[in-house]
Amino acid sequence: MVAQLIWIVAVYASAVILIHILHHREQTRRVMRSGKRIHYFLITRNHEAVIEGYIRMLAFHAFWTGKLYRVTVLDDESKDETLAVATKLAYSGSAIDIAPLMHFRSVAGEDEYQREIVIDLRMPGSGGSQSRRGEC
Template sequence: MVAQLIWIAAIYVIAVLLVHILHKGGQSRQRSQSGKRLHYILITRNHEYVVEWYIRALTFHALLSGKRLQVTLMDDGSSDATMDVALRLALGGSALEFAPAVPIGFLESDPKLQPGIIVDLREPGQAVPLPFLQMPWSKGCRSKRGE
C-alpha cells in the first residue's frame, strides 16, 4: 500500500516537473523569436580554414546569450573552398545567408541592409567581436592562405 502511494506521488511530481519544463521552454522560445537577434556580416577571401570555426563560434555565442543568430557571408573572390565549407554549413542548418561582397562604406551607409556586426576576415589585425574569444595570447585568427 505504501509502495503504491510512493509511486503515485513520484508520477505526480514527474508530471508537474514536465509541465513546468515545457511551459518554460515555450516562454523562452517566444522570447527568442520576438527578442533581439545577433546579426554578423562575415567578409571572407580565401578563409576556408577559419570560416567554419567562426560560424560555429558565433552559433555558440548566440546559444549562450539566448538570442537568434543570422550570419551573412560576403565572399570577396575566394579561390579556395571557402564557399564550399559555408554551403555545407548552410545546408546543415546554420542560419547562414550569402550576399555579394560590397565595399564596407557602402555596407554601413545602405539603409536597406539590416545592421549587423561586421567582421572583415581580410584585415589581419581586426579584433574578434566575441568576449569569450578574446584571449590574451591570441593575435586574431587568420587563415594560412588568407590575405
C-alpha cells in the first residue's frame, strides 16, 4: 500500500515538473520569435577532449532558454582530432560551422545575430571572454 502511494506521488511530481518545464519553454519561445539569437565562437587548439562537452553544453543551454544559437569552431592549427569531433557533431544535426582561425574577422559581425560570444579555449584557466556585437 505504501509503495503504491509513493508511485502515485512520484508520477504526480514528475507531471508537475514536466508542466513547469513546458511552460518555461513556451515563455522563452516568445523571446525567440522576437529575433534574439546568439552566435558562439569557440577558438580551439588541440581540444579534442573537451570540444564535444562545450558544444553539447551550449546546445543544452539554448534548449533550456529557448534561444536560437549558432556555434562557429575556429581552429588554430590543431594536431589532434578536434576538427573531426566538431565535424561529427555538425553532421549529427548541431548548429556548427568550422573555419580556420584566420577567417575570424570575416565570420564575425553577421547581421542576423544580435549577440556574439567569443570563448577562447586556448587560454589556460580562462572561462572564455564575452563580447557584444562589434567588439569581437
